[in-house]
Structures are given as C-alpha cells and as structure tokens.
Amino acid sequence: xxxxxIPALLLLFCISLDAQxxxxxxxxxxxxxxxxxxxxxxxxxxxxxATSKTVYIKGINSRTDLNSPSFSQSVIYNxxxxxxxxxxxxxxxxxxxxxxxxxxxxxxxxxxxxxxxxSDDTKxxxxxxxxxxxxxxxxxxxxxxxxxxxxxxxxKEFEYQFKDVPGFVLEYxxxxxxxxxxxxxxxxxxxxxxxxSRFDIPTSGYxxxx
Numbered sequence: 001x002x003x004x005x006i007p008a009l010l011l012l013f014c015i016s017l018d019a020q021x022x023x024x025x026x027x028x029x030x031x032x033x034x035x036x037x038x039x040x041x042x043x044x045x046x047x048x049x050a051t052s053k054t055v056y057i058k059g060i061n062s063r064t065d066l067n068s069p070s071f072s073q074s075v076i077y078n079x080x081x082x083x084x085x086x087x088x089x090x091x092x093x094x095x096x097x098x099x100x101x102x103x104x105x106x107x108x109x110x111x112x113x114x115x116x117x118x119s120d121d122t123k124x125x126x127x128x129x130x131x132x133x134x135x136x137x138x139x140x141x142x143x144x145x146x147x148x149x150x151x152x153x154x155x156k157e158f159e160y161q162f163k164d165v166p167g168f169v170l171e172y173x174x175x176x177x178x179x180x181x182x183x184x185x186x187x188x189x190x191x192x193x194x195x196x197s198r199f200d201i202p203t204s205g206y207x208x209x210x
Contacts, residue, residue, distance in 0.1 A: 025154040030188040062158035096206035146171040
C-alpha cells in the first residue's frame with residue numbers, strides 16, 4: 001500500500017505545481033524596443049528610442065499597438081473567431097485590413113512547423129522569473145524568448161509565433177536582415193481591467209485594403 005501511495009503523492013505534487021500558473025484575462029503590457037546595431041545614425045536611433053509597443057488583453061480579445069513618431073499600427077485579434085483587424089496610420093492617412101481565419105494563418109506561414117527548444121537559462125523581468133526558449137523557424141532564422149512561467153495570457157496569439165510558448169513572453173529578440181537584432185522587453189505590466197472599447201473596430205475614417 002505504501003509503495004502505491006508514493007507515486008500518487010508525486011502526481012499530486014506535480015499537479016499542484018502546474019496549478020500555480022495563473023491565466024491572465026485582463027492586462028496591459030508595455031514593451032521597449034532596442035536594436036543591436038551601432039551603425040545607426042542619430043535620427044534613426046532617436047526614432048527607435050521613441051517607439052513603444054503595448055499589448056492589451058481582455059478575455060478572448062487582444063490588441064497590440066506599435067507607436068512611433070511617424071507611424072502607428074494596431075492589431076485587434078479575436079481568439080474565438082481567429083480573425084484580426086489591422087489599423088495603420090501614416091501621417092494623415094489611415095488604412096484598415098481585415099483578415100479572416102484563413103488569411104490570418106496565411107500571414108504567419110513562416111512560423112509553421114517551427115521547433116521550440118528549451119534552455120536552462122533564466123532571468124528576472126519585472127519581478128517574474130523567466131525561462132529562455134529558442135524558436136527555430138524552417139527558413140533557418142530563430143527567435144529568442146524569455147517567458148514568465150507562472151502567468152499565461154488568455155490570448156496567446158497576440159503574437160502568433162508565441163502561441164505554443166508555455167507562459168507569458170516578457171522579452172523576445174528577432175533578427176532583421178542578416179545581422180540586426182531587434183529586442184522587445186516588457187517595461188511595465190499591470191492587471192487592471194481593460195476598457196472593452198479598446199477592441200472596437202472603427203466604422204469610418206479608414207481606407208480599406210485587401
């Protein structure tokens with residue numbers, strides 16, 4: 001009897017560890033952006049420093065805003081329908097693109113069949129212990145991510161490539177071109193309620209693009 005109880009106790013212990021991960025259904029996360037390239041001129045470097053990324057999550061909805069001095073983009077995504085609306089503003093011009101489930105998947109074909117490679121490396125970001133993972137794409141490129149293990153967003157597809165990462169990605173680095181590495185690092189995260197209006201789709205003022 002005692003021999004049978006030991007595996008059962010171990011199983012209960014493992015279940016309790018898994019239960020410690022909390023699904024986050026309301027949050028706002030702000031990311032700073034940096035580029036590992038010393039050859040940039042002062043103007044580009046200043047623009048990059050002034051650019052930020054904000055992710056809003058509310059239940060089945062997510063919104064990702066990328067704002068720079070000359071350009072802004074918002075991606076509003078609904079998890080239940082797997083559809084997205086992309087809003088872009090360039091100067092005085094505003095554009096809208098609607099993506100159904102098939103088009104949304106087609107936009108991210110480069111992430112199909114990618115391999116997730118775990119690492120023993122960790123770091124603390126905003127007080128959360130984060131594990132490192134390498135996402136190896138079939139085209140030979142890779143993404144390095146650090147994700148908090150004890151929180152999970154209710155909409156993991158706020159970045160499509162992170163949908164299989166088992167936690168909340170608080171830092172990631174991608175390669176632009178042959179050598180430029182762009183790093184996004186969470187500088188703020190809060191769990192206050194997010195206004196439902198954040199996910200409203202404009203009905204006018206935007207030029208529709210296919």
